[in-house]
Amino acid sequence: MQILLANPRGFCAGVNMAIDALEKAVAHFGPNIYVYHEIVHNRYVVDRFTAQGVTFVDSVEDVPEESILLFSAHGVSPEIREASRRRKLHTIDATCPLVTKVHMEAIRYAKRGYHILLIGHEGHDEVIGTMGEAPESITLVETPEEVDALAFSEGAKIAVLTQTTLSVDEAGRVLKRLRERFPQLETPSKDDICYATTNRQEAVGILAQKSDLVLVLGSQNSSNSQRLRELGEECGKPAYLIDGASELQPDWFHGVETVLITAGASAPEVVVQEVIDKLVDEYGASLSEETIRTEQVHFPLPKELRGLEVVQR
Missing domain, CATH: 3.40.1010.20 (4-hydroxy-3-methylbut-2-enyl diphosphate reductase, catalytic domain)
Incomplete structure (x- = not known):
């Protein structure tokens, strides 16, 4: 064989950054740290941090007030950030910069009066976070058939964004149908798929x-x-x-x-x-x-962790 x-x-660089961030946070603050959703979608990684004492939560309300809460690589919505502020949580933002790029694009398009079509999978953490940036202005589409069901007036201002982890071919099929139906479709200057x-x-x-x-x-x-x-x-x-x-x-x-x-x-x-x-x-x-290709991409640690000394415990 x-x-x-x-x-x-x-x-990838985003996962490396998020895991490094959680490791440094544990080394500096101790293991009594909370993470909103899984740090990355991998059982081995999550189990390893759980064994160290890190707690993964699906609701900000499950985090005691004034605790440390780390946002995972998939990003969170403004609603989650505001809920964290209300609970006086000390947050560390380990969102992948490529996901943050999509969030910023959603905000810019919404402010300019565009309706945004987000190609992605319903229920995925990244999609939830992106849609939360402009919920009144974003529609999720997963398939070319869903594109056919969309109804917009002729000349409507429409833009498209993409979940970063999609199949290139899958997203391409949906995007092709969107362009056929809406020739005026606006797209970001750089592809969203990472x-x-x-x-x-x-x-x-x-x-x-x-x-x-x-x-x-x-x-x-x-x-x-x-x-x-x-x-x-x-x-x-x-x-x-x-x-x-x-x-x-x-x-x-x-x-x-x-x-x-x-x-x-x-x-x-x-x-x-x-x-x-x-x-x-x-x-x-x-x-x-x-x-097939070489990669040399590196993302810095979240600003909340830069310059911190590791505490020996």
């Missing part, structure tokens, strides 16, 4: 052609990881999204000579290596790292 290890894979999502999808699209099986490391609630699995299937290959080596099934490997392994942008490298080790041990697999 041969393993094709996709590169780039795993943590570089890491695009790069990981490109790698799978190329390397799946050489593979018999696609394994994606990531959690089920990770949007970008799900898109990688779907892309593997669209390439005509069996594709599975797993959290780690314990979820591997022997019958997946019958007749398989080449396995593509990749990881979503919130999956740590340790789970990738565990899967590789298991395939090497059980199937005598050889490893070939396949670099």
Whole structure:
């Protein structure tokens, strides 16, 4: 068996920043820290911080007054920020800068009188936060069929934004239909889908052609990881999204000579290596790292954490 290890894979700059931020906050303030939603959508990462004493909450009301609350990489709405102020919480904003970019675009378009069509998945943390910036001015669309159901007057001011973790092809199909229906559609000067999502999808699209099986490391609630699995299937290959080596099934490997392994942008490298080790041990697999693109993006820590000394405990 041969393993094709996709590169780039795993943590993106936004995830790295958010995890580094929580690690530094724990090191400085101690583990009695709260995080609004999961810091990133990955079970391994969340479980590791939970074991240290960090508490993840889905409501600001669950955070004791004057506590430390860290906003996750997916961003939050103004409503959540205001609720945090009312509870006198000390907030740390670990929102990915690429998500913040979409929030700022939503605010600008709304102020200019545009109705915003947001391409994304209902209920995703990022979508909830973005829509909260201008709820009266944003409509969520997920499919070309939903575009067909939209009703706007001729010449209406319409703009489009995109969830950062979508499939490039999926978003492209919706955007194509939007442009067909609304030629006046305004788009941001730079694509909203993040570089890491695009790069990981490109790698799978190329390397799946050489593979018999696609394994994606990531959690089920990770949007970008799900898109990688779907892309593997669209390439005509069996594709599975797993959290780690314990979820591997022997019958997946019958007749398989080449396995593509990749990881979503919130999956740590340790789970990738565990899967590789298991395939090497059980199937005598050889490893070939396949670099499609190189990434050198880095985001600074949230301003609330810059310059803090780590307290030895």
